Amino acid sequence: MFSKVITISALAACASAHVIMDYPTPFGRATLNTSPLAPADFPCKQRSGVYDITKMNQWDAGETQQVSFNGTAVHGGGSCQFSITTDPEPTEKSQWKVIQSYIGGCPTGQYPGNAPEQAGEPSLTRVPGSLPVTMPKDIPDGRYTFAWTWVNKIGNREFYMNCAPIQVGSGAASASTASAAKALSALPDMFVVNLPATQCSTAEKEDFVFPNAGSNAVKSGSPGNTMTGSGCKSQNALGAGAGQIGSPSAGTPSTPSQGTAQPSGGNSAPVASPINKGPSDSKPSVNPGGVFAPGASSAPAAAPTAQPAQPTQPAANKPSTPAPSAAPQVPNNSTPSNGECTPCTNDGGVVCIGSKQFGLCNRGCAVAQDLAAGMSCSNGAVVASVKRHINFPRAHIHRRLSAARLI
Template identity: 35%
Template sequence: MKTTFVSAIVLLAGQAAAHMAITYPPPLRSKDNPFAANDIDYSITSPLSASGSDFPCKGTLNLLGTAEASPVATWQAGQQYNMTISGGANHNGGSCQASLSFDSGKTFTVIHSYIGNCPVAGTSSLKFTLPADTPSAKDALFAWTWFNNVGNREFYMNCAVITITGGGGSASTPFSSRPQIFKANIANGCSTVEGSDVLFPNPGPPEDVTNAGTKTAAPVGTCDVAVGGGSSGGGGSSSPSSSANVVAPNPSTPAASQVSQPSIQSTTRAAGGASSSAQLPGGVFITVPPSSNSAVASPAQPTTLATVSIPASSSEECTEGSSAPTAVPAPTSAVIPPAAPSAAPSAAPSAAPSAAPSAIPSPGAGTGDAADGSMTPGKACTPEGQWNCVSGTYFQRCASGQWSVLMSMAPGTKCQSGTTEVLVWQKKRAHGRRSLRARHHI
């Protein structure tokens, strides 16, 4: 039976795009993880909750011990490996860490710190070496953590289950003396500075630190200095880490990006007409029209797509027995890659990550910017919130007064070409029929 309904996907400002996540080794609940089955986290690129409720690993550790948490890679102590990071919005990079846990996520020991330019836009690969004395384990946790440079103060974390062999060697810095991961922006009294790459209080030994930041800043607040003493395999316990009050430098003239912004409430309306409000999590941005008394213009920010359901309008046809609309995953996005960095990325990992997204048509000159109907990213536009569908397979939006980059529609979906106030798109159902959906802005 065919059911037609309208689903509203609320785009909350700036240039709409996914954030970042590791694709190799594939994390728990990732679409790239062959053991994830149907339990896919479609918001895996989003940051941890600002409350810290899903720390660590975005709340996926309940899968440990199940088939869905089977090891996705086997690494040997003392050897070099790499992780692959992919996504659409890198928030001007930031600082990242690679770490390991041998006690089911109670502690995470840092094996490499990347200060600045982490991650880059698009898909990249970061090298690291497993310390020679890394403990052997069948089900160790590998974690990638990231603190973004621009945007809301956030903490990103993905975790993958791996097997480690050949442990027990000697290292210049004993594994037990390595620092624990840095934690901030999760209601723990510590936060990072907007517009700077966080300088980790204890990044680890020099040979395991990559410095690429051009503007770094120490964290602020009461921050854990991440001393050693984490798990050492076989269920080891952690020693308490010490904390220190860190004060941020006080610039004479604050940058526009450092202006504090009020929290934003999101309201959804149910079919019965009642509305409910909920505090938006970190990673959500909303376009706010400039007011006459605005002192500083807020720059455009990357955004998160949130999905809500609304009842069908009076003009929509619903067949007998249809159920209430259900939320659908937001389309995946891809960003036009920037100019190649001076240093070429490392080779792909031995276990190949998921295939890169298909090429996106490049905007050019002529009527409508390009023959395919795409608009030049960054070009001024009106009205705010207008959508542009290109060839049925890509879309962009007028956000903060300028056109966003082109982004891919989700697999199996097509949008209605042209510029409209509401992005109308269809998703092919399993039995071959298509259901009509639309994107609204508020």
């Protein structure tokens, strides 16, 4: 009897509000509703303005952020996956790669049915708690699309999917297809089911166990893998798309914003607002590549003014030859000579690519860049092609020697 009450209450809530991803900020937030997907909605709940960017979400490689949700019809929890694709505006041909799976307890495991109704708009009611998701540490810089997909536990057999734009790294450069494929190919494809349930359905009251949940999977609740229907094979493969990983496009260079910190539910640590990021669960960002590396600094442009002047250095004592700079300035308009990279092992170090090009080893990949005029690359160092020498006039030397004899 108790289970029937739960199921009835869950179904009743279907008419009012399900669940929506609140953070990271999804595409087209103003037009995104809480209903489950119909087959024509795949991927990302297709609609007018589906890929409007409300806010770009910053999420660096190796960083853990708290994904949060709004809504009251949590359907007793269920199982979900968090995936990414290199496509900025995904289609049915996009390939999605899973970075985190939750078997049970998604979006929350606190209720046997739905959350209590509260005053106000249900889609603005915060789901208690949040789910930590870690971006793989070897994900190349660039722009991606992040997706939350959910198979609910109680109620109608449904499939939910919300998508959000994310930027990995500084946004100053994008990775090659080869480096993106290297980082993503080992991850499982996103799993799709109940789309529609008449062709492939999970079992109610089970926290569905994904056949390939990946290495980052958390299991709880009442796991089960019941799945029936003649269309399961084709449905389950929808997350693989055309089976081809693309190259992430360059994002928007990081600049300060007026955003506020993203609140987290329960006892979870707060997550900073996109772009203008604050503390997170990841280690501090360190760029071993120095001034050459893509995204060497995400600080505001005014930051160099913080360096103190050196008035105590007499200008007259400086040699006539300018001191070599710590590193040559890479032209702002330089671009990789091609979309591929040169394999390397000295992460953060300079890689000479011929004598007129160089690259910075960034996670095993060095993208060729043209050297500035007058510079060359040799033995892992960028140096001036012609060295200047200090020459004193012969008359000056003669006067110095004559004066010395009189002392």
